[in-house]
Amino acid sequence: MTDLRRAKYVALFATEARSLLAGGRRTLDAWRDTPADAAPAEELFRVLHTVKGMAASLDFTALAERVHAVETTLSEVREGRRVADRGWLSLLAQDLDDLAIRCEDAILAEGGDAAAPEAPAAAATRIVRVDLERLDRLFEALGALVTARQELDRQAAADALSPVARAAQALGRHLDRLQDDILAVRLAPLAEVLERLPPVGRDLARQLGKDVEVVIDGDDLEVDRAVLDLLPEPLLHLLRNAVGHGLESPDERRTAGKRPIGRLTVQAHRDRDAVVIEVRDDGRGIDRERVAAKARAAGIIEGDDALGDDALLAILARPGFSTATELTELSGRGVGLDTVVARLHAVGASLTLTTVAGRGTAFTIRLPTRLGIVRSLVTGVGEERYAVPLTHVRELVAWDPAATRIDDGRTVLRLREEWLPVLDLRRLLRYHGAAPPTERPAVVFEANGQRIALLADRVVGQVEAVVQPIERPRGMPRWITGATVLDDGRPALLLDLASVV
């Protein structure tokens, strides 16, 4: 088999084995309520048999043998030589989790499932597989069309009844449909990623002598393939964190008057043009005092104020902070919370935290449903325009020189009870044109858990920015991530505030 064809089959294996094992796990959970039923055994046999056949075809010999061993265990019940009692069923559950994890390891050893084809729809439809690169080209062409249309709309606006204006309207309608259709092709169900979580969570819990029930909800939501591809890492991190640190041991839970089995929910829902995924545990909550003490000792914070959720996350997400303290106790896999937050920010996604002592912790990831089109706030400096993703923007305030002071050589702005560091776009961009206007707005944004006031000359408005890659001359700062063309046909550069900080 050539490498390319092998990659195709590995991707098929990834999609199909995951979905079969997740379905098998659901069958098993239902079987626990009706252990005398024969149908679940047949269904599970079919699942295992199919996974084994695929694994053997890819020469995943160890995996195929392991599946075969589980199949053999199952056949004892299928042939009536054994009764499916509670103990046997939970051993089988462990086996299924173990297989799911071994599948992931096998996929990873092949370099991942990056070539994953679009999830197949109903069996009856004919399916064409298209690699993402070709779709990206279509998407780029669409971006250029959207920009050209904006210019046409501007020209046509002069006389709304002219034939050109009517043609522009018709073109606009077709373009909207085309945009929806192209975006829809790139959609894939969240289940592809969310289904991988329960086995990993349960397996880790077992290793740590804990017991956890992982509940997934909203996995039928569809998101852009590119968004989906960046989810496994942050989600696995949050899951391991919740099981490792959030959840207590069964004894501790009993003492606290809780069910001995911990509960972890991963719940996805759509909120306007974002997808929100919440990872919630019903564990002990994060110990604010301890984190604050550590942060004080490290000179990160001063004073004795209690930490709010935002401040807590900001500290935990500092490079090296969490990894250096608690997370290292977990199996060596994965990255630190700092990296997770940085990667989410890089694509316009955000992470927030809520934690209640004794009750549990929830991390919430908020993602744009599609990458490539970013809702942005356009600011101006002199004649130049700069767009910043709205995900980071918290509020707009008028710049009041009387509310500033110099603190340790840096300008800070007082906003209600808080002193925010100030970042002047003029200085950042080394702009030496006309003098600034007397009244300037400050865009309060949040990046890496930190709130900062970005000082501009003016705010131009909001746009759906179609991001276009730019040629990068030497020395161009990395926080300039692309360009977009505004309604009036003039360009604006896109700033990634998270990496400015």
Place this chain on the structure above:
Amino acid sequence: MAQRILICDDAIFMRTMIADILTSGGYEVAGEAESGLQAVERYKALQPDLVTMDIVMPDMGGIDAVRAIIAHDPNARILMCSAMGQQQLVVEAVQAGAKDFVVKPFQPARVLEAVKRVLGG
């Protein structure tokens, strides 16, 4: 004209693999089915020259599908695809009317040989 083959397997992975092997051998894939029931329906609708049939499938297994297809068309040419350790089931399938079998994991040359044999006979 290329001979037309109906592929029956519940796994997309396997259907893709069989389709790749058959296409490389100059055959045409007439259609795919992912359950025994679908295999019977598609056989009637597509009238393929040959059927590759998996044994373990949901909604009517491969062997019952062989019986139903043979009942509809006694001259149907069906090639069983079995896993290791399913000899007993293969024997049952052949008694039901299947012409030959190949064993997973597939070796392209073996599959093409078997297809040629069944179509030639």
